[in-house]
Amino acid sequence: MRKWHGNPWAILLTLSLGFFMTLLDLTIVNIAMPSMIDQLNASLDEILWVVNAYVLILAVLLITAGRLGDVRGQRNMFIFGVAVFTVASLLCGISQNPAELIGARCLQGLGAAMLMPQTMAIIIATFPPERRGAALGIWGAVAGVATIAGPTLGGFLVTTFDWRWIFFVNLPIGVIVLIAAFVLMPSVRQERRHRMDLGGVLIATVALFCLAFALTEGQRYHWNGWIWALGAASIVLLVIFLLQQRTQQDNEPLVPFRLFRDRNYTILNFVAAAVSVGMVGMFLPLTIYLQSVLGYSALKSGVVMAPMSVISMFIAPVAGRLSDRFGGKYILMFGLALYAIGMAWIVLLAEPTTSWPAFLPCLVVSGIGVGCVFAPMATEAMRGIEPRMAGAASGVYNTIRQIGSVVGSAAMGAVLQNQLASSLQHEAAVRAGGLPAQARGPFVEGFKHAASSGIEVGAGQTGASQSVPQGVSKEVAAQIGKVAKAVFDHGFVTAMKPTMALPIVVVVVSAVSCLVLRRHVRAGQPQPAEPVEAAA
Template sequence: MNSHVEAVPEEEPASKRAFITLSVMLATIMQALDTTIANVALPHMKGTMSATQDQISWVLTSYIVASAIAMPLTGFVAARIGRKRLFLFSVVGFTFASVLCGAAQSLEQIILFRLLQGIFGASLVPLSQSVLLDTYPTEQHGSAMAMWGVGVMVGPILGPSLGGWLTEYYNWRWVFYINVPFGIMAWLGIAAYVKETKLDPDRRFDLFGFALLGIAIGSLQMFLDRGESLNWFSSLEVIIEASLAALTFYMFAVHMFTHRAPFLDPMMFKDRNYVVGLLFGFMIGVILLATMALLPPFLQNLMGYPVLDVGLLLTPRGFGTMTGMMIVGRLSGKVDLRYLVTIGLLLMIVSLWQMTKFSVDVTRWEIVWTGTVQGLGLGLVFVPLSTLTFSTLAPRYRNEGTALYSLVRNIGSSIGISLVTTYLSHRVQINHAVYAEHINHFNPALQDAVQKGVYDLSTTSGLVNLNNMVTKQASIFGYLQDFRFMMYVCIIMLPLLVLLRRPGASK
């Protein structure tokens, strides 16, 4: 097995802790914001770069794939060059790559610079989490994770509204330039206050293991990102990507448990809380961004809201998340964290259940309060879950443990978005076919609409209008079925709580 240096957190003065927390949170927000802020600017980039929809989607795909492949390297690189050096190098690289993205003049350039952004940004979130865990004593880990969680969860939630505002009033390039002040402040704070860790020069790099994991993650992300546009398994490219991902994941698992010095130390997986936390994190990832992928098109395409109004309607979800995290910060150490996770999951279930009742007549208030309740539930789940996951894990595993935790959550988000979008298109087709069966001369509602002049079935335009109405109703019901699917995911998570131990309950 790899040799490790045990990292025991030292007691830091409160003022120094505050500066460390602020600095790493800025880095976290910068990276988390970039996962969604560029989405709303894609149509404007498409026009500037004279690209097709399929071509411009690589702006997102390149970032996601590069970040996913580079993230598992965090533990090894931090052990060899030092966590602080890696942190500073990543902040500088991410900020500079953001400037290059904003200045890009062609599609090839922006895809290349987004690749660099993904590589440099991959380690920011796991490093910020491990720094905070080492900065605060064990009894304050709940509060530390609450502050860290604000950046991780609020960034993706506020990204679309901030990106829409910048694109509307300035230019799409500003969705990248906005990272510059965050990057400068984060670098100054980390350089001044974060301590360097001890190096582990004897740690060997398992190139074969990393290659297998990198190919597996890259193939999986490509499969998830390209599957919808290529009609999934009817495409040879998608079949190759799925097969390659399955084969290399299997080979990596066998290699990890049989090699003398594997890329990931399998001893981490002897910790029950950590393994259950990984599973929980994956499922939370499914919920976290899937709702944000569904609500904007639902509000814009079916409800007719402009993009800025959509951003404003979704913003309270972020405030609900921050409120939940502040509650966790105050209650940490005073109540069993598993109770907070239970309450959070129940709030998410209630919110999603209410969303299954949405219609074209849904009011702004209903959209706001269901989003706020869901955000509050996410805040109550995310932070205690992070604390419980690492409560019994040995400190020497924190760098690679946090990297794997972030990676699994990101993969969950990618799978979640692919699942809900594919399920939506599938259900819309089925719903349309079912509704169309009732469009006949024996339907009293249709007869009444024809008599009132709502539809003129003797003309082509009248038939088109009727078909558009059926498609709209089928789409609305498809979204509601997606919300119900996510509600079931939350219900499935509840029994997993019994597998989590309280901090200090196990050796």
Template sequence: MTTPTPGAPAASDKLDGAVLKIASVVVLGAIMSILDVTVVSVALPTFMAEFDTTYATVAWTMTAYTLALATVIPVTGWAADRFGTKRLYMSALVLFVAGSVLCSMAWDIQSLIGFRVLQGLGGGMLMPLGMTIMTRAAGPHRVGRVMAVLGIPMLLGPICGPILGGWLIEAASWHWIFLINLPIGIIALTAAFMLLPQDKPSPSESFDFLGMLLLSPGLALFLFGVSSIPETGTVASARVLVSAGIGLVLIIAFVFHALRKDHPLIDLRLFKNRNLTIAVTTSSLFVVAFMGAGLLFPSYFLQVRGETTLAAGLLLAPQGIGAMLTMPIAGNLVDKIGPGKIVMFGVALIAIGMGVFTQVGAETSYVLLLGSLFVMGLGMGCTMMPIMTAAMQTLTDHTVARGSTLMNIVQQVAGSIGTATMSVVLTNQMLDRGLDNMKIMSQHVPEVVAAEPPGTSDSILSAAADAFGNTFMVALVLLLLTLIPAFLLPRRKPVAPAEGESAAPMMMH
């Protein structure tokens, strides 16, 4: 059976021209999808003013996108097998770009939230499909280098998103944070048509409709409940408990269903692969800690230091620079010595940088803060993609799509839990210090200070900084817990699965 794999022979470890062309297409799509999460984050105050609504309401422009991502990801693995990765990837690009254009034409906050759902349905398929296309093209022996390439948009998104969003809003209008996707999308679509290999879909497996009816709504309801915690201020509210509870029941029901069905929507029997299980556990803890903390860095610069959105985005740049320095090196080493030692080294570096932020004050030196972000970036380049590599290296061609889908779902859920956790901790820390929640969420702390009697500004800024420091401490503890499963990751060069080997041994042994 022929496969659409233009990879080099096993003897060559370098990514050849054909694979790099495919990588350029995949990276373009991934950049659009990931950028869109962070670009919108800096536009929330603008949406509040433009549509005359509250922070809690405009925050759903981000949450709706996340929920749509989580809902569509489970279907991606089956659809890739059924329709082929190239056709599905191009369809996802069209859906994403159409949603982006509609978002730019939104007439009220409700329409914007609705169009963000449409955008998320397309965006949710781009990353798992990209991972599948790249892994098939390069072959198992070069997965580390492939993941390093795919890590570029995952790093650039959180760094460039706030900078790009702040600049577009200041230079033009909020509409352009969505319209920017139109020219990029057209280029990506043209490149996908010309450069992606023709694939031969294998529609032998029937679609698991019951699995979809259980898992997709289950994930959406669970994440809706978790995402409502910052707005309600407590886990004990009916909105959180009912939504998350029903979602959890549906997810548990799916687990029982998937373990009994021959071709489930998500193949949970992949967890019988020890390396994948350890990698998923490590990834979950890491994403909860790091993605949650990622929310705090720009907020500190905006709220405590009174920086503009553009300046706050620029101040995060050292993190991206550090990651770009170590990611290619880590990707090369993973294919030679395994991911275990590299991941533990990366987590240790991030912990050192995070430790500085646990002691942050209202006037902490920017040199110290930016240096810490740079060190954390160095660690990030050694962490996220090597963890993904540990999971993907042992998967056979047939299980790559299912494995990448599984990893993406876990990361999406973990990211939502991390963001909600840090939001709740920070809000409660602020309230414990007598700082009004709505003021903090809708404007910078220095502006709150201006309304206070003379002589109280230092104490307010100091209290706000302490709240951030204590929240960073929670993130640091979660990060250190990541070292436990990371210790069990492979520490030697992986043995690639035999060519043409079926997925069955992987699922059953």
């Protein structure tokens, strides 16, 4: 193995495997949500926190972990992060209730935060400028594949074994990454002294918690005054954070403002957040639709969505090489547009009786789009950043992207529950006319109660169980069950369509924003001085 020690491509493979684990756990949980709701006797709110706890901790600590990499060594932070993530994955898999699972997911988020910013920073330090674009292209391709491979792999694991295996699968990968990191990656410690902005860490943590809690729990608490107060507090705290960071610009702030003098870096941070909203947000309603409405198993749901990940896997490396050679501006715009078209196509086709082959062309289009997004986005965002700024730039870039995941997941959960509350009550009122007179009132009231107390969407739940009054005949009970299933199916589809429109619009806006990106200057051509370098 000695000949591989310090080999850039071996290091890239090690970093990519670790990075793959962290992003896989953003979406692999979605496919298992119905099973976790049933087996842990959890509410949709609790399972949403299983998703959001991981993303929240990850987003809050990324910048801090990037700074710690400068202080303690990026290799050391990467190894420690992989170890924490692997142990946390084991704890997730053996959790016996929602509280234990949420706590373990918080620990997972801590491990992911420690390792993720080191990957981009080590790549920039390892590869010379002429090969850095190709390396970041592969890194970006891994991001795209991991993000959309989660439902397919998760579906296989949930159906073949159990939902716990979506976490156990990280254990062998984590061990391999740890061994490879010790053997292949040289230890490089920077001698410059650094300080930690603890005040900034505290303010950012509280601001993000307020935002995620308000969005996730808003429907459950009927959007009362203190939920809105939490949302307002998150905005106020964000303003305070920016003001506080302004006073720290000469003392190694968490967010160096001069990074944003690079136009491409600034725009692509927004695009990265928008892509996270668009992709993480889409998987929640689509996964529930496939399992709870169409009745597919977790495995079949994953297989239905597999074409998107398979196609993007082959497209992404090509997009990365083309971006390194010609620039990624128009490749990125093309990818975002295709992804939005594919998702909009799915929304138009989705009905309670739609069969899976109808979605195949949509998923192919979306897969091509995804393959053209992540590699160009990472390459163009970091192209103009100096290596000595790579740690800070990587932390900020990944933080903003994960904030998009927090907002996307929480907002989609809130919008979906709000839409479900309205659509189920309407469908129940319309379809109750086909039931015997004595069953109509309890039937409608049952769905009204379900809507007000939080919709449950486990594999075996349709919100109808509380709608069957006691003492009715088997024939009437069967009729109520059939009508209740129709209410849920049509109500969910009605709610899903406007919910999925939100991330589609966000992706379209991000595609349009790419028009103002600077063009790529090829090697050998005169290149204007970058504002970041001038500021340095």
